[in-house]
Amino acid sequence: MSxxxxxxxxxxxxxxxxxVAERLAWDQETVMPRGATEQRxxxxxxxxxxxxxxxxxPRVGEWLxxxxxxxxEDARIIDLIAREHHxxxxxxxxxxxxxxxxxxxxxxxxxxxxxxDAPQDFLPVLNDILMLKREEAAALADGGDLYDVLLNxxxxxxxxxxxxxxxxxxxxxxxxxxxxxxxxxxxPAPLLGHFPQETQLxxxxxxxxxxxxxxxxxxxxxxVHPFSSGRWQDSRITTxxxxxxxxxCIYSTIHEVGHSSYELGIDSDHAFTPLGRGVSMGAHESxxxxxxxxxxxxxxxxGWLYQRMxxxxxxxxxxxxDAFYATVNRVTPGHIRTEADEVQYNLHIMLRFDLERDxxxxxxxxxxxxxxxxxRFLKDFGxxxxxxxxxxxxxxxxxxxxxxxxxxxxxxxxxAGCLNAAMREAVPxxxxxxxxxxxxxxxxxxxxxxxxxxxxYPPRELIERATGEEISEEPLLDYLEQKFGAIYGL
Amino acid sequence: MSxxxxxxxxxxxxxxxxxVAERLAWDQETVMPRGATEQRxxxxxxxxxxxxxxxxxPRVGEWLxxxxxxxxEDARIIDLIAREHHxxxxxxxxxxxxxxxxxxxxxxxxxxxxxxDAPQDFLPVLNDILMLKREEAAALADGGDLYDVLLNxxxxxxxxxxxxxxxxxxxxxxxxxxxxxxxxxxxPAPLLGHFPQETQLxxxxxxxxxxxxxxxxxxxxxxVHPFSSGRWQDSRITTxxxxxxxxxCIYSTIHEVGHSSYELGIDSDHAFTPLGRGVSMGAHESxxxxxxxxxxxxxxxxGWLYQRMxxxxxxxxxxxxDAFYATVNRVTPGHIRTEADEVQYNLHIMLRFDLERDxxxxxxxxxxxxxxxxxRFLKDFGxxxxxxxxxxxxxxxxxxxxxxxxxxxxxxxxxAGCLNAAMREAVPxxxxxxxxxxxxxxxxxxxxxxxxxxxxYPPRELIERATGEEISEEPLLDYLEQKFGAIYGL
Numbered sequence: 001m002s003x004x005x006x007x008x009x010x011x012x013x014x015x016x017x018x019x020v021a022e023r024l025a026w027d028q029e030t031v032m033p034r035g036a037t038e039q040r041x042x043x044x045x046x047x048x049x050x051x052x053x054x055x056x057x058p059r060v061g062e063w064l065x066x067x068x069x070x071x072x073e074d075a076r077i078i079d080l081i082a083r084e085h086h087x088x089x090x091x092x093x094x095x096x097x098x099x100x101x102x103x104x105x106x107x108x109x110x111x112x113x114x115x116x117d118a119p120q121d122f123l124p125v126l127n128d129i130l131m132l133k134r135e136e137a138a139a140l141a142d143g144g145d146l147y148d149v150l151l152n153x154x155x156x157x158x159x160x161x162x163x164x165x166x167x168x169x170x171x172x173x174x175x176x177x178x179x180x181x182x183x184x185x186x187x188p189a190p191l192l193g194h195f196p197q198e199t200q201l202x203x204x205x206x207x208x209x210x211x212x213x214x215x216x217x218x219x220x221x222x223x224v225h226p227f228s229s230g231r232w233q234d235s236r237i238t239t240x241x242x243x244x245x246x247x248x249c250i251y252s253t254i255h256e257v258g259h260s261s262y263e264l265g266i267d268s269d270h271a272f273t274p275l276g277r278g279v280s281m282g283a284h285e286s287x288x289x290x291x292x293x294x295x296x297x298x299x300x301x302x303g304w305l306y307q308r309m310x311x312x313x314x315x316x317x318x319x320x321x322d323a324f325y326a327t328v329n330r331v332t333p334g335h336i337r338t339e340a341d342e343v344q345y346n347l348h349i350m351l352r353f354d355l356e357r358d359x360x361x362x363x364x365x366x367x368x369x370x371x372x373x374x375x376r377f378l379k380d381f382g383x384x385x386x387x388x389x390x391x392x393x394x395x396x397x398x399x400x401x402x403x404x405x406x407x408x409x410x411x412x413x414x415x416a417g418c419l420n421a422a423m424r425e426a427v428p429x430x431x432x433x434x435x436x437x438x439x440x441x442x443x444x445x446x447x448x449x450x451x452x453x454x455x456x457y458p459p460r461e462l463i464e465r466a467t468g469e470e471i472s473e474e475p476l477l478d479y480l481e482q483k484f485g486a487i488y489g490l
Numbered sequence: 491m492s493x494x495x496x497x498x499x500x501x502x503x504x505x506x507x508x509x510v511a512e513r514l515a516w517d518q519e520t521v522m523p524r525g526a527t528e529q530r531x532x533x534x535x536x537x538x539x540x541x542x543x544x545x546x547x548p549r550v551g552e553w554l555x556x557x558x559x560x561x562x563e564d565a566r567i568i569d570l571i572a573r574e575h576h577x578x579x580x581x582x583x584x585x586x587x588x589x590x591x592x593x594x595x596x597x598x599x600x601x602x603x604x605x606x607d608a609p610q611d612f613l614p615v616l617n618d619i620l621m622l623k624r625e626e627a628a629a630l631a632d633g634g635d636l637y638d639v640l641l642n643x644x645x646x647x648x649x650x651x652x653x654x655x656x657x658x659x660x661x662x663x664x665x666x667x668x669x670x671x672x673x674x675x676x677x678p679a680p681l682l683g684h685f686p687q688e689t690q691l692x693x694x695x696x697x698x699x700x701x702x703x704x705x706x707x708x709x710x711x712x713x714v715h716p717f718s719s720g721r722w723q724d725s726r727i728t729t730x731x732x733x734x735x736x737x738x739c740i741y742s743t744i745h746e747v748g749h750s751s752y753e754l755g756i757d758s759d760h761a762f763t764p765l766g767r768g769v770s771m772g773a774h775e776s777x778x779x780x781x782x783x784x785x786x787x788x789x790x791x792x793g794w795l796y797q798r799m800x801x802x803x804x805x806x807x808x809x810x811x812d813a814f815y816a817t818v819n820r821v822t823p824g825h826i827r828t829e830a831d832e833v834q835y836n837l838h839i840m841l842r843f844d845l846e847r848d849x850x851x852x853x854x855x856x857x858x859x860x861x862x863x864x865x866r867f868l869k870d871f872g873x874x875x876x877x878x879x880x881x882x883x884x885x886x887x888x889x890x891x892x893x894x895x896x897x898x899x900x901x902x903x904x905x906a907g908c909l910n911a912a913m914r915e916a917v918p919x920x921x922x923x924x925x926x927x928x929x930x931x932x933x934x935x936x937x938x939x940x941x942x943x944x945x946x947y948p949p950r951e952l953i954e955r956a957t958g959e960e961i962s963e964e965p966l967l968d969y970l971e972q973k974f975g976a977i978y979g980l
Contacts, residue, residue, distance in 0.1 A: 016536035019529070023517060024510060031521065035706035036724035039509070042762065046506035050540055216525035234526035272532065 003066035004074060008273065010063070011081055014054045015272040019231060021047040026229040026236060028107070030221040041104040048100035055088030073275070076456055080274035083156070090140050099132045103401045110399035111224060119370055119388040126398055127366040130359055133403050137360065147360045150404030154281040155411060157458055160357065163407045166414065166473060167350050173477045177484060178343050181331045184488040188326035192317040195246040199312050203246070204239055204253035206308060210301075211291060212440040213237070213257045217264055225338075225396050226252040228259035228288075232271040235260040246309065247328065248339065251292050258291030259284055261443060265451030280459040281405060285412020286419060287446065293342050294420040294479070295442050299325050300434035308437070326487050333383050335390035343480060344381070346413060351376050352395075352406040360403055415463045417476025419446065422467035493556035494564060498763065500553070501571055504544045505762040509721060511537040516719040516726060518597070520711040531594040538590035545578030563765070563946065570764035570945055573646070580629050589622045593891045600889035601714060609860055609878040616888055617856040620849055623893050627850065637850045640894030644771040645901060647948055650847065653897045656904065656963060657840050663967045667974060668833050671821045674978040678816035682807040685736040689802050693736070694729055694743035696798060700791075701781060702930040703727070703747045707754055715828075715886050716742040718749035718778075722761045725750040736799065737818065738829065741782050748781030749774055751933060755941030770949040771895060775902020776909060777936065783832050784910040784969070785932050789815050790924035798927070816977050823873050825880035833970060834871070836903060841866050842885075842896040850893055905953045907966025909936065912957035 001009070024047065028040050054060075064082050069075040088096075106125045113122035137146035147160050205220065218230075223238035230236050237256035242248045262278045270276040278284040295301055306324040310316050318324045331341045337348040355372060358364035364372055373392045374385045385391035397405055423445050424430065433441045449466040456462075463471055484490070491499070514537065518530050544550075554572050559565040578586075596615045603612035627636035637650045695710065708720075713728035720726050727746035732738045752768045760766040768774040785791055796814040800806050808814045821831045827838040845862060848854035854862055863882045864875045875881035887895055913935050914920065923931045939956040946952075953961055974980070 012532075013536045013539065016532045017540065020510065020514060020533050020537060023514065023533075027513060027517065031709065033705070033707050033709055033724055033726070035704070036722075039723040039761070042502075043506045043510050043513075046503045047510060049503060050507065214525070215523070217523050219521065219523055232526075233529040234523055236523070271529070 002068070003063045004068060004070075004078070007060065007063035007067050007081060008077070010054070010057075010060065011077075011274065012272045014051065015274070015276065017047065017054070018051055019234075019272075021051065022229055022231075023234075026238075028104070029223045029225075029227070030238060034108075037105065037108045041101050044104045045097050045101040049093065049097045052088055052091070052093050052096045055084045056093070060085050061089070073456065077274055080455060084274070087140060087153075091136055092139065095132065095135060095139070099129070099136060099401055102129055102132060103399065106399040107396065110393070110396055114224075114389050114393040117387050117389045117393070119393055122393065122399070123366050123369065126369075129399070129401050130366060130403070133401055134360060134362070147357050147404060150360065151407065152404075154402075154405050155408050155459060156280060157460060158282070158407070158411065163353065163411070167346075167353065167407075167410065170346060170410075170414075170473050170477065171350065173481070174343060174346055177481055178331070178347070180490050181343060181484055181488050182333070184490060186326075186489050188330040188487070189318055189323065190330065190332075191245070191247070191327050193244075193313065195243055195313055197241045197243060200241050200243075200246050200249045201239070203308060203312055204249050206437075207250055207254050207296075207305070208237070208257045210304075210437045210439050211254065211257050211261065211295075212443050213261065214264055218260055220253070226256055228256040228263075230260075231263040231266070231277055232268065235263040246313075250305070251296060252338070254296045255288040255292040258288030261291070261447075262287040262451050265443075265447040266454035267452045270454040270456070275453075275455040277455055279453075279455045279457065279462055281408035282411035282415055283450075283459045283462060285409050286415030286463070287412075287451065289412050289416040290419055290423075290442075290446070291439070294416060295434065295439055297328050297342070298431070298434060300431035301437070301439065302328050303435050304437040329484070329487055331484070331488075333381060335377070335381075335383075335385060336394055338394075342413075343484060346410045347380050349406050349410040351380055353410075356398070356403050356406065414471065414473050414476050415459075417473070417479055418463055418467045418469060418471055419450065420479060421475040422449075422469070492558070493553045494558060494560075494568070497550065497553035497557055497571060498567070500544070500547075500550065501567075501764065502762045504541065505764070505766065507537065507544070508541055509724075509762075511541065512719055512721075513724075516728075518594070519713045519715075519717070520728060524598075527595065527598040531591050534594045535587050535591040539583065539587045542578055542581070542583050542586045545574045546583070550575050551579070566946055567764055574764070577630060577643075581626055582629065585622065585625060585629070589619070589626065589891055592619055592622060593889065596889040597886065600883070600886055604714075604879050604883040607877050607879045607883070609883055612883065612889070613856050613859070616859075619889070619891050620856060620893070623891055624850060624852070637847050637894060640850065641897065642894075644892075644895050645898050645949060646770060647950060648772070648897070648901065653843065653901070657836075657843065657897075657900065660836060660900075660904075660963050660967065661840065663971070664833060664836055667971055668821065668837070670980050671833060671974055671978050672823070674980060676816075676979050678820040678977070679808055679813065680820065680822075681735070681737070681817050683734075683803065685733055685803055687731045687733060690731050690733075690736050690739045691729070693798060693802055694739050696927075697740055697744050697786075697795070698727065698747045700794075700927045700929050701744065701747050701751065701785075702933050703751065704754055708750055710743070716746055718746040718753075720750075721753040721756070721767055722758065725753040736803075740795070741786060742828070744786045745778040745782040748778030751781070751937075752777040752941050755933075755937040756944035757942045760944045760946075765943075765945040767945055769943075769945045769947065769952055771898035772901035772905055773940075773949045773952060775899050776905030776953070777902075777941065779902050779906040780909055780913075780932075780936070781929070784906060785924065785929055787818050787832070788921070788924060790921035791927070791929065792818050793925050794927040819974070819977055821974070821978075823871060825867070825871075825873075825875060826884055828884075832903075833974060836900045837870050839896050839900040841870055843900075846888070846893050846896065904961065904963050904966050905949075907963070907969055908953055908957045908959060908961055909940065910969060911965040912939075912959070 024044060032040060064085060067078050069078055106129055109125045110122055113119060134146060137149045141149045145160060151158050151160060217233050219236050221238050222240060226238045226240055228235060228237045237260050239249050239253045262284055266276055302325040303321040306321040318327050331343050334340060340348050370392055377385050423442060427441050427445050430441055450462060453462060457465060460471055514534060522530060554575060557568050559568055596619055599615045600612055603609060624636060627639045631639045635650060641648050641650060707723050707725060709726050711728050712730060716728045716730055718725060718727045727750050729739050729743045752774055756766055792815040793811040796811040808817050821833050824830060830838050860882055867875050913932060917931050917935050920931055940952060943952060947955060950961055
């Protein structure tokens with residue numbers, strides 16, 4: 001066996017083990033008995049320790065030195081494994097294990113604190129995790145910027161400065177659009193009523209099927225904070241149900257179908273190689289966003305959904321498909337990021353981006369975090385945070401150590417804007433299919449032009465190959481102004 | 491750290507990883523999408539490879555050499571780890587991996603073959619697994635008996651000869667009892683009707699609760715072949731539903747609660763040490779059997795269950811609790827081991843014991859297995875096998891490589907007989923509780939006298955400490971003759 005083949009065979013097992021660790025995390029958030037948190041923390045720590053040892057294995061270093069790529073694909077594989085190896089050799093094993101253990105335990109603490117609206121139960125734990133993440137970043141940064149290092153775990157190639165510049169370019173047009181919308185004369189009606197859980201879940205399944213979600217390689221369960229999990233032959237989605245708001249369940253589901261479709265859409269020759277996963281969180285989020293928003297909240301699909309919902313719930317409080325379309329895209333003041341509309345969503349991200357940069361830089365203590373959150377929220381959104389569950393406690397991300405992750409959501413929106421423009425040009429009759437509840441022509445275009453490549457190209461290159469254009473915030477902002485301008489008569 | 495402490499710390503992580511592998515197997519049989527079999531096989535193989543490497547790790551050998559036990563408990567821990575280490579160093583890693591991979595794949599093949607009644611789809615796969623198991627046994631046997639080696643994986647200390655002698659002692663009394671019963675004038679009525687799945691599952695939950703099953707450390711799901719899975723803080727049960735036969739679901743559930751209770755009943759200081767698991771399959775089965783049969787099919791608990799079922803299903807086809815008790819213990823000719831009554835069950839085991847001894851010894855080919863099964867079944871049970879799903883294809887065990895496992899079921903029955911005699915003496919008013927649907931005094935006696943010790947004592951010693959008597963088939967046979975003699979008026 002050549003060094004490259006040995007490297008690949010070893011990596012294949014590492015990928016399988018990392019897939020097991022992911023399945024374990026899924027179990028924890030969906031089906032695990034609540035008394036098992038301590039045990040699960042040890043199990044996850046053990047898995048992370050094994051994964052860490054393998055990624056840092058000196059043999060990997062030797063194979064990397066000797067491996068001779070035959071083509072660009074081999075070179076990319078070597079590059080991705082080298083990146084993991086570098087990360088693993090820089091972060092000491094005990095630190096990696098401790099982080100895995102603490103974040104596993106913190107998840108339960110966060111969920112309880114959120115349920116009880118008791119941030120004081122969560123903040124000390126969050127502080128421990130923050131300290132561990134800073135230690136980890138310092139081990140990796142080589143004197144460079146701590147936040148950039150964390151960001152690169154989720155979006156290779158991105159920088160704090162680049163994202164700050166992007167956000168600066170987006171903010172004025174988003175703020176202006178938001179003000180125009182909130183000041184408009186026409187305001188869509190909310191959807192009123194009681195929508196039983198079972199019917200919502202049935203509709204959510206129908207939506208997933210409309211996007212061609214492969215139920216033989218996936219399933220749907222309930223979770224506090226919806227997520228998708230897994231790759232290749234087993235990528236599962238989760239959703240949640242609020243019986244007064246069916247859009248929560250339906251659009252969460254479509255969002256997670258976007259993530260799972262990306263994984264399931266990767267060429268199966270890439271399975272259990274470093275190319276067999278979505279290439280970055282931003283690329284991932286571009287799929288969930290375009291599924292949810294540009295496709296799922298467009299007029300054509302909304303028309304189909306209106307009819308399905310009216311049938312399922314025996315009539316709706318809005319009179320017709322046009323009114324329904326406006327309701328689906330209703331912009332109102334609100335606290336919760338995951339419930340935010342397309343216009344305000346990125347403002348939620350900007351808040352978290354700035355706070356977490358300050359936390360990592362040591363400019364902000366967790367003791368002062370609630371105050372900082374609430375002050376910034378009031379400033380950006382014009383309303384006060386009424387309770388911690390609607391503020392700091394709404395997201396699980398920091399509890400599980402995901403610092404540097406939030407901006408990838410906004411990047412995903414930007415990528416989705418670019419992809420949508422290209423897709424609409426390439427599939428001009430798409431709306432005719434969407435109006436029939438068939439989103440598969442969109443999924444096929446995305447699969448063919450982006451999803452199937454998995455990790456083959458770096459994120460920016462991937463999107464630029466798919467669209468034939470340089471990445472820019474313009475298509476997203478143009479799309480938002482046009483869509484919401486039409487709905488609100490601006 | 492002393493060598494013993496280092497050994498213990500290393501083992502703790504191995505135990506956590508083995509718990510993960512068990513959780514993965516649970517996932518496969520309950521919630522996994524059906525298109526994921528290939529991926530799951532690789533995941534399980536990767537986990538087994540890691541576990542194998544750890545158990546065979548030369549450092550473990552060194553620590554074992556240096557470890558100085560301070561007491562009997564330490565000595566027992568060392569002995570159990572040494573046994574695993576010995577096994578792992580004898581079985582070559584590629585063989586262990588191949589076995590894990592093949593048995594994972596075979597499970598799907600078995601399930602499909604069973605559903606389609608197509609043994610020809612399964613037999614070649616079974617043959618591959620048999621060859622691998624023989625290879626494994628040969629690596630371990632050091633020239634000794636192959637079957638004894640496999641048996642010792644499940645029941646340390648047991649031998650083929652000892653079990654054959656035990657079965658020889660049991661067979662005449664069981665056969666005589668069975669003939670008397672089938673020839674008796676009185677025959678209990680079957681339970682007739684249609685019993686909706688949801689109601690059955692609700693009753694099954696109530697039964698689990700009656701035995702004090704801790705739902706904060708467990709859950710219940712559906713599976714083709716019910717099993718229990720997990721330890722410490724997370725031991726889950728599975729069940730199945732046949733809408734014409736509610737006893738299938740209810741007694742499967744109670745049976746699996748017995749297994750899970752044993753794991754959940756182990757002192758938590760033993761968690762993630764080699765003492766933190768049930769000590770043998772026979773010991774395990776003694777718990778599932780005594781929960782299911784001596785407790786669950788006794789007159790007192792049956793009286794309570796009768797009322798619950800009559801309420802839940804709005805009346806039953808049997809007139810009263812006495813008739814219900816006879817129905818619950820009805821002995822009829824049948825093909826399926828898991829549906830067999832207490833009298834005939836052990837005859838099913840004897841059949842499998844003899845066939846698998848022949849398979850392992852090379853005296854029987856898988857090509858001739860169906861014929862051998864069917865001939866022996868006709869001889870032992872007086873009826874022909876009507877279709878392979880009711881014959882060879884009924885059990886998953888061989889498909890997953892469990893040769894030498896079946897006899898532990900009968901051993902479990904023998905142990906349960908011993909435990910029941912001692913428990914009834916120690917808790918004379920037990921039936922008063924059982925009649926109220928409260929089996930917890932029995933569970934408490936079993937926990938205190940047996941379950942809590944986990945792996946601390948070898949199986950025979952464990953049972954003999956709990957009962958104060960030598961193990962013998964007499965209490966089981968006495969109990970069966972008395973109980974069924976009374977029911978059938980013999």
